[in-house]
Amino acid sequence: xxxxxxxxxxxxxxxxxxxxxxxxxxxxxxxxxxxxxxxxxxxxxxxxxxxxxxxxxxxxxxxxxxxxxxxxxxxxxxxxxxxxxxxxxxxxxxxxxxxxxxxxxxxxxx
Amino acid sequence: xxxxxxxxxxxxxxxxxxxxxxxxxxxxxxxxxxxxxxxxxxxxxxxxxxxxxxxxxxxxxxxxxxxxxxxxxxxxxxxxxxxxxxxxxxxxxxxxxxxxxxxxxxxxxxxxxxxxxxxxxxxxxxxxxxxxxxxxxxxxxxxxxxxxxxxxxxxxxxxxxxxxxxxxxxxxxxxxxxxxxxxxxxxxxxxxxxxxxxxxxxxxxxxxxxxxxxxxxxxxxxxxxxxxxxxxxxxxxxxxxxxxxxxxxxxxxxxxxxxxxxxxxxxxxxxxxxxxxxxxxxxxxxxxxxxxxxxxxxxxxxxxxxxxxxxxxxxxxxxxxxxxxxxxxxxxxxxxxxxxxxxxxxxxxxxxxxxxxxxxxxxxxxxxxxxxxxxxxxxxxxxxxxxxxxxxxxxxxxxxxxxxxxxxxxxxxxxxxxxxxxxxxxxxxxxxxxxxxxxxxxxxxxxxxxxxxxxxxxxxxxxxxxxxxxxxxxxxxxxxxxxxxxxxxxxxxxxxxxxxxxxxxxxxxxxxxxxxxxxxxxxxxxxxxxxxxxxxxxxxxxxxxxxxxxxxxxxxxxxxxxxxxxxxxxxxxxxxxxxxxxxxxxxxxxxxxxxxxxxxxxxxxxxxxxxxxxxxxxxxxxxxxxxxxxxxxxxxxxxxxxxxxxxxxxxxxxxxxxxxxxxxxxxxxxxxxxxxxxxxxxxxxxxxxxxxxxxxxxxxxxxxxxxxxxxxxxxxxxxxxxxxxxxxxxxxxxxxxxxxxxxxxxxxxxxxxxxxxxxxxxxxxxxxxxxxxxxxxxxxxxxxxxxxxxxxxxxxxxxxxxxxxxxxxxxxxxxxxxxxxxxxxxxxxxxxxxxxxxxxxxxxxxxxxxxxxxxxxxxxxxxxxxxxxxxxxxxx
Numbered sequence: 001x002x003x004x005x006x007x008x009x010x011x012x013x014x015x016x017x018x019x020x021x022x023x024x025x026x027x028x029x030x031x032x033x034x035x036x037x038x039x040x041x042x043x044x045x046x047x048x049x050x051x052x053x054x055x056x057x058x059x060x061x062x063x064x065x066x067x068x069x070x071x072x073x074x075x076x077x078x079x080x081x082x083x084x085x086x087x088x089x090x091x092x093x094x095x096x097x098x099x100x101x102x103x104x105x106x107x108x109x110x
Numbered sequence: 111x112x113x114x115x116x117x118x119x120x121x122x123x124x125x126x127x128x129x130x131x132x133x134x135x136x137x138x139x140x141x142x143x144x145x146x147x148x149x150x151x152x153x154x155x156x157x158x159x160x161x162x163x164x165x166x167x168x169x170x171x172x173x174x175x176x177x178x179x180x181x182x183x184x185x186x187x188x189x190x191x192x193x194x195x196x197x198x199x200x201x202x203x204x205x206x207x208x209x210x211x212x213x214x215x216x217x218x219x220x221x222x223x224x225x226x227x228x229x230x231x232x233x234x235x236x237x238x239x240x241x242x243x244x245x246x247x248x249x250x251x252x253x254x255x256x257x258x259x260x261x262x263x264x265x266x267x268x269x270x271x272x273x274x275x276x277x278x279x280x281x282x283x284x285x286x287x288x289x290x291x292x293x294x295x296x297x298x299x300x301x302x303x304x305x306x307x308x309x310x311x312x313x314x315x316x317x318x319x320x321x322x323x324x325x326x327x328x329x330x331x332x333x334x335x336x337x338x339x340x341x342x343x344x345x346x347x348x349x350x351x352x353x354x355x356x357x358x359x360x361x362x363x364x365x366x367x368x369x370x371x372x373x374x375x376x377x378x379x380x381x382x383x384x385x386x387x388x389x390x391x392x393x394x395x396x397x398x399x400x401x402x403x404x405x406x407x408x409x410x411x412x413x414x415x416x417x418x419x420x421x422x423x424x425x426x427x428x429x430x431x432x433x434x435x436x437x438x439x440x441x442x443x444x445x446x447x448x449x450x451x452x453x454x455x456x457x458x459x460x461x462x463x464x465x466x467x468x469x470x471x472x473x474x475x476x477x478x479x480x481x482x483x484x485x486x487x488x489x490x491x492x493x494x495x496x497x498x499x500x501x502x503x504x505x506x507x508x509x510x511x512x513x514x515x516x517x518x519x520x521x522x523x524x525x526x527x528x529x530x531x532x533x534x535x536x537x538x539x540x541x542x543x544x545x546x547x548x549x550x551x552x553x554x555x556x557x558x559x560x561x562x563x564x565x566x567x568x569x570x571x572x573x574x575x576x577x578x579x580x581x582x583x584x585x586x587x588x589x590x591x592x593x594x595x596x597x598x599x600x601x602x603x604x605x606x607x608x609x610x611x612x613x614x615x616x617x618x619x620x621x622x623x624x625x626x627x628x629x630x631x632x633x634x635x636x637x638x639x640x641x642x643x644x645x646x647x648x649x650x651x652x653x654x655x656x657x658x659x660x661x662x663x664x665x666x667x668x669x670x671x672x673x674x675x676x677x678x679x680x681x682x683x684x685x686x687x688x689x690x691x692x693x694x695x696x697x698x699x700x701x702x703x704x705x706x707x708x709x710x711x712x713x714x715x716x717x718x719x720x721x722x723x724x725x726x727x728x729x730x731x732x733x734x735x736x737x738x739x740x741x742x743x744x745x746x747x748x749x750x751x752x753x754x755x756x757x758x759x760x761x762x763x764x765x766x767x768x769x770x771x772x773x774x775x776x777x778x779x780x781x782x783x784x785x786x787x788x789x790x791x792x793x794x795x796x797x798x799x800x801x802x803x804x805x806x807x808x809x810x811x812x813x814x815x816x817x818x819x820x821x822x823x824x825x826x827x828x829x830x831x832x833x834x835x836x837x838x839x840x841x842x843x844x845x846x847x848x849x850x851x852x853x854x855x856x857x858x859x860x861x862x863x864x865x866x867x868x869x870x871x872x873x874x875x876x877x878x879x880x881x882x883x884x885x886x887x888x889x890x891x892x893x894x895x896x897x898x899x900x901x902x903x904x905x906x907x908x909x910x911x912x913x914x915x916x917x918x919x920x921x922x923x924x925x926x927x928x929x930x931x932x933x934x935x936x937x938x939x940x941x942x943x944x945x946x947x948x949x950x951x952x953x954x955x956x957x958x959x960x961x962x963x964x965x966x967x968x969x970x971x972x973x974x975x976x977x978x979x980x981x982x983x984x985x986x
Contacts, residue, residue, distance in 0.1 A: 027142055070141045075137055
């Protein structure tokens with residue numbers, strides 16, 4: 001895992017972007033995440049994370065259409081890049097390996 | 111949509127969000143708001159909105175876009191570029207613009223330069239005067255004791271009776287130091303028989319130098335002025351007397367009566383002090399030099415040369431000294447009646463320069479008048495600038511239109527204009543400094559002062575200049591800037607802007623009126639002052655003042671005077687000569703009480719008294735209206751009085767007074783004649799009761815009526831006899847009419863100054879007028895062409911130009927005339943004998959303005975009117 005540090009929240013946002021695929025923009029991400037995590041999300045936090053991801057090159061963005069709801073302002077749509085995908089897979093692999101390595105006796109209570 | 115997100119929050123985000131994020135974030139926020147509104151209601155959504163905005167606060171919100179991210183620039187990104195970033199562009203454009211419109215630039219730079227130069231000079235002058243005697247340590251505790259003489263009216267004298275110093279020093283505890291000083295003007299200081307100088311000297315206590323702390327450069331400050339027959343001189347005087355030689359220990363003679371040894375050198379006196387003597391001799395020596403000043407402890411006379419400076423103890427207030435200590439002095443040394451007459455007060459040393467009652471030579475109100483004139487000039491120049499540049503704006507409409515279409519915002523256009531203004535003002539300041547440097551020697555000479563101008567060391571000037579510049583830039587730049595920025599681009603591009611759309615042509619009219627009004631005010635002021643001065647110098651004083659040479663009489667023994675008089679009368683060019691104490695018209699005349707005839711009480715008025723011999727009246731050709739002239743005598747026997755005195759004595763006819771006894775100044779005599787009233791002081795004051803008597807020991811001056819035909823030979827003859835009689839003195843002479851002119855020195859100074867300012871104001875106004883008319887001519891180019899084709903005559907076209915300005919000029923006159931009348935009437939009230947403010951002066955003022963503006967406007971409008979219409983109409 002060199003160079004591509006991915007924080008926990010970043011990973012969640014990146015996954016959501018991937019999940020939403022063609023309609024991944026900040027408001028959608030906020031809503032999906034708050035639903036899944038069952039806690040309110042602030043737009044600011046999501047926004048900053050998405051900016052950070054873009055700087056790291058894990059997502060790319062383009063302008064989408066504007067709606068009346070948005071007061072005629074266009075939204076920015078995000079797509080996961082190859083690098084993003086790789087980082088996600090890497091994280092998953094590490095997690096899987098770690099899970100697999102945990103001895104059964106470790107869960108003492110169960 | 112009815113439910114809108116909170117406006118303030120939106121505005122906030124709009125302000126701080128980085129341009130490339132702004133739209134997206136606002137869109138997100140609004141979308142969330144709408145959804146939440148649907149779900150939970152809009153009031154809650156509004157709350158969430160605010161919460162979201164708060165949580166958005168993070169550097170990422172306003173940070174610029176990182177470079178690595180490829181992102182297409184958008185129009186909105188550059189909506190609000192920072193003015194600072196644009197500065198280099200502003201500068202470049204401004205320089206090009208100024209370079210292209212050279213005439214316009216020149217007019218502006220010159221007029222602003224003149225205005226600023228005047229402002230700098232006036233500022234320096236006012237600051238110089240305000241700085242007088244402010245450098246003394248503990249200056250808040252330094253005071254001069256002065257005398258109030260409570261007569262029928264109160265008179266003031268900066269001097270005190272000679273025992274005052276000792277009385278204060280010994281009897282009272284409020285004073286830390288008491289320093290007596292006696293000023294003696296124009297004494298002869300002799301270094302060697304061939305080397306004599308006229309010098310203002312002072313006899314002073316050692317404490318005086320401690321109070322004023324003028325530092326010694328050489329010599330011991332502990333012993334300075336302690337030992338008799340020593341002297342301190344300033345470095346400048348030392349160089350003048352002894353050149354490179356060491357002055358310490360040198361012996362010099364002061365007049366004939368005193369020999370002193372130089373024991374110390376004072377540092378040169380600063381320019382801003384009214385204490386001017388450059389030679390100090392111990393006070394104790396005064397009785398060797400001028401015994402009558404200190405003859406005995408004489409409390410009953412006050413000479414303004416005998417002064418007393420004090421430094422109060424810390425914590426002692428001047429008011430308490432005024433109210434308790436000094437009245438105690440009066441009651442201790444005078445009887446009850448005289449204690450009411452002689453009262454003493456403290457004058458702060460900072461007031462010495464300004465108080466006209468106590469011989470302060472600069473009135474503060476004059477300084478404020480100068481300040482006001484400076485302000486006027488700055489306003490005129492700013493008005494000029496505003497006028498010219500709004501007029502120019504019309505010519506620039508296409509440029510502005512294109513700029514606007516290309517996306518220039520109001521702010522950017524405004525700042526571009528301000529940069530141009532700042533550039534012009536900057537250049538003007540350089541010009542102004544050049545002009546101020548050139549004018550400085552003239553100003554110094556006019557005021558007989560020593561101003562310097564150094565913007566690098568003068569802290570006040572350093573602060574004044576930027577403030578002035580900022581004010582000028584903002585006053586003159588902001589209005590045209592706003593106008594320019596307000597243009598509708600479509601209109602501007604179509605060239606459909608008219609004067610009206612330029613906004614406030616009426617405002618510009620107002621400005622021109624202001625300018626004309628200021629010029630006219632100054633012109634009227636100049637005319638009135640000049641007329642009054644001419645009147646006071648040419649009017650009949652009531653005695654003959656032409657061809658009279660005045661000589662000093664250093665020593666007035668009876669035999670000396672008689673010999674001198676006899677020698678003078680032998681000279682071919684001399685018609686007559688007379689000896690007396692003060693000239694027929696003098697600034698200072700002593701006055702005293704009078705007891706008339708058999709009346710038991712002294713009169714309530716005081717009478718001015720002159721001592722003169724029997725030839726005074728014939729020499730000055732003063733007409734006698736009753737009785738006869740004085741008989742020759744050397745002591746007081748007879749008096750002659752003027753008509754005013756007869757009136758003051760409440761007698762019906764002049765004859766009644768003749769032959770009566772009178773006790774004047776405590777000395778009895780017979781009144782033998784009545785003179786016609788003549789002006790024995792300046793026109794500033796009225797003619798009051800006056801008497802003349804014979805008393806040879808008072809004669810200090812001699813007047814010789816000469817024949818002007820062979821003047822040089824006569825003067826040489828006078829000098830020969832005079833120098834033979836007074837070998838140790840220096841021969842000086844002056845014509846009486848010149849001496850009388852000196853009464854009006856301050857007024858003449860004011861006149862010169864206002865003349866200069868009026869000239870500058872008019873010149874600046876003309877520059878502005880010329881600019882405006884050239885602009886109008888260009889504007890009306892086509893109109894004139896069409897008119898000419900349709901048969902308009904040249905005069906009718908000229909009238910087209912002139913009528914506008916004629917109207918403005920008249921309105922300005924209507925405004926200026928009453929103001930000028932009010933101001934100048936106030937000034938004329940300083941004179942008892944004055945001209946009346948007739949319509950003539952006002953008419954002349956308006957004629958002058960009209961002529962000057964016609965000359966300015968004429969050439970340019972003539973050119974426009976004479977132009978071949980084909981040239982202006984050809985393009986269509």
